[in-house]
Amino acid sequence: MTLVERFLKYxxxxxxxxxxxxxxxxxxxxxxxxxxxxxxxxxxxxxxxLLDGNGYLYAxxxxxxxxKVPTIGFIAHMDTSPDMSGENVxxxxxxxxxGGDIVLCEADKIILSPKQFPELLDHVGExxxxxxxxxxxxxxxxxxxxxxxxxxxxxxxxxxxxxxxIRLGFTPDEEIGRGADKFDVKLFGCDWAYxxxxxxxxxxxxxxxxxxxxxxxxxxxxxxxxxxxNKMINSMLVANEFINLLPANETPxxxxxxxxxxxxxxxxxxxxxxxxxxIIRDHDRAKFEARKAEMEKQTAVINARYxxxxxxxxxxxxxxxxxxxxxxxxxxxxxxxxxxxEVGVNPAVKAIRGGTDGARLSFxxxxxxxxxxxxxxxxxxxxxxxxxxLEKACRVVSKIAELAAK
Numbered sequence: 276m277t278l279v280e281r282f283l284k285y286x287x288x289x290x291x292x293x294x295x296x297x298x299x300x301x302x303x304x305x306x307x308x309x310x311x312x313x314x315x316x317x318x319x320x321x322x323x324x325l326l327d328g329n330g331y332l333y334a335x336x337x338x339x340x341x342x343k344v345p346t347i348g349f350i351a352h353m354d355t356s357p358d359m360s361g362e363n364v365x366x367x368x369x370x371x372x373x374g375g376d377i378v379l380c381e382a383d384k385i386i387l388s389p390k391q392f393p394e395l396l397d398h399v400g401e402x403x404x405x406x407x408x409x410x411x412x413x414x415x416x417x418x419x420x421x422x423x424x425x426x427x428x429x430x431x432x433x434x435x436x437x438x439x440x441i442r443l444g445f446t447p448d449e450e451i452g453r454g455a456d457k458f459d460v461k462l463f464g465c466d467w468a469y470x471x472x473x474x475x476x477x478x479x480x481x482x483x484x485x486x487x488x489x490x491x492x493x494x495x496x497x498x499x500x501x502x503x504x505n506k507m508i509n510s511m512l513v514a515n516e517f518i519n520l521l522p523a524n525e526t527p528x529x530x531x532x533x534x535x536x537x538x539x540x541x542x543x544x545x546x547x548x549x550x551x552x553x554i555i556r557d558h559d560r561a562k563f564e565a566r567k568a569e570m571e572k573q574t575a576v577i578n579a580r581y582x583x584x585x586x587x588x589x590x591x592x593x594x595x596x597x598x599x600x601x602x603x604x605x606x607x608x609x610x611x612x613x614x615x616x617e618v619g620v621n622p623a624v625k626a627i628r629g630g631t632d633g634a635r636l637s638f639x640x641x642x643x644x645x646x647x648x649x650x651x652x653x654x655x656x657x658x659x660x661x662x663x664x665l666e667k668a669c670r671v672v673s674k675i676a677e678l679a680a681k
Contacts, residue, residue: 278669279368279662282404282421286413289362292354292448294488294552299457300330300354300447308353312420312445319428321443329457330447336427337440344439344680348468349426349672350632350643351419352449355411356654358540365407368662374399379408379656387657394475394651395659404660412658414650418665419471420445422648426672438676444468446632452486452593455635465641467607470633471672473647475623476664479611481601481644482626483634484535484556485563486593489570491517491551493544493577493586508581510549514542517551517586520573533558533626535566558596558626594630600637601644611646614674620667646671 276284288308293301300306313326316334323335330353338344355361369377374396377387385408389395395403406412423443430436442465446454449472473480495510521537523529530536535557543550555570557563567590577586601608608624615622633643649664 278421278425278665281425282418283366285417285420286364286366290354291357291361292451293357294451301451305354305447306330331458332445334443339434340437340680345466346440346464347679348442348444348463348465349423350444350468350470351423351472352416352446352454352632354447354450355413356450358654359411361411361413364410364413366404366412369403369405371400372398372403377405379406383408392652392657398661402662406656406658408656411655412660414658414660415653416472416648418650418660419648422471422669422672425669429673430676436677438680441676449632454632458636460639460641467642470631470643470645471648471668472631473645474651476647476649476667477621477623478647479622479624480627481608482558482598483596483630484558485560485595486630487555487567488591488593489553489555490589491586493549495547497546509546511544513577513581514544514549514551517573517577520576535562594634595638597634597637601642604642607642608644610678611675614671614678618667618670618674
């Protein structure tokens with residue numbers, strides 16, 4: 276099975292996670308892919324293949340050298356974002372992209388255009404894997420899984436390339452901030468690891484957002500609308516007031532680089548009861564804490580206007596910026612940097628405007644920076660994956676394994 280075939284096989288599995296679930300994994304369908312991967316890894320001849328009761332899959336490629344070299348790991352996540360369906364993904368390959376519009380679905384006039392997505396122009400002449408416009412693609416992070424597995428196959432087929440013990444870890448529920456919750460760092464047994472979960476070619480990341488999730492509940496009072504003056508409290512309008520209390524220019528659509536944001540990701544309601552779901556992000560820890568405090572402050576404002584208990588806020592930290600854990604072991608960044616250069620990739624060290632399992636794992640004693648997986652426009656119908664990017668990421672994995680043993 277080629278690298279592209281492997282990726283296309285993986286995206287045929289619907290593995291969307293769900294924030295509403297309290298189980299691990301959050302959706303049973305993630306286990307379907309996990310079981311398939313377990314069988315594949317066993318068939319390839321990997322050792323210590325273990326799928327635990329929470330949907331975490333581990334495997335080992337034994338060392339083929341007698342030298343004492345570090346044990347390194349490669350990690351990717353199996354779930355796809357709740358933001359858009361991953362069911363019945365119908366990918367197609369656009370050969371030698373010409374720089375124009377790509378019609379994803381002619382009937383519904385869904386078009387992937389460089390006018391809205393100028394990064395397409397960085398991939399003129401390349402073969403691109405795109406969606407049919409009705410689902411996400413799933414390159415986040417099935418590209419990472421395919422790259423890791425294919426790199427391991429390459430190393431097995433080329434025993435002349437010496438390497439130490441390599442561990443593989445595939446996780447559920449990364450997209451809902453719970454991917455590292457039950458990852459067994461001790462069982463994994465690595466000196467350090469890398470997540471293959473970045474975007475554009477060359478990305479090498481050891482800074483990420485501090486992240487929290489917020490759920491707000493607003494209670495209203497319903498009265499017959501013809502006789503409701505000074506009596507009715509419409510919870511939907513109260514929720515809208517809360518939205519307008521937060522800074523309008525501090526949303527994902529208005530921020531970049533190191534700028535943080537409040538992101539309204541869900542809203543439901545009627546007159547009696549409404550809920551808002553937010554994610555809160557900032558690279559700077561003090562600003563992150565200030566954003567959470569702002570949510571608490573504005574909740575209090577609503578309660579002052581309408582009465583205590585009208586608005587309730589649930590805040591949950593998801594992960595933190597891994598930089599403080601990576602800086603003492605910068606040699607693992609240097610190694611990845613060198614591996615990229617040796618396979619013809621220009622490294623681009625940058626901050627992640629997101630998070631990875633590696634952020635959490637770094638705080639649990641497993642330093643774990645992030646490497647590009649090659650996809651772009653994650654979490655939606657306009658997601659695409661340049662095949663050369665997929666191939667380069669795969670080569671980076673095998674090159675890191677090789678260089679770590681020298």
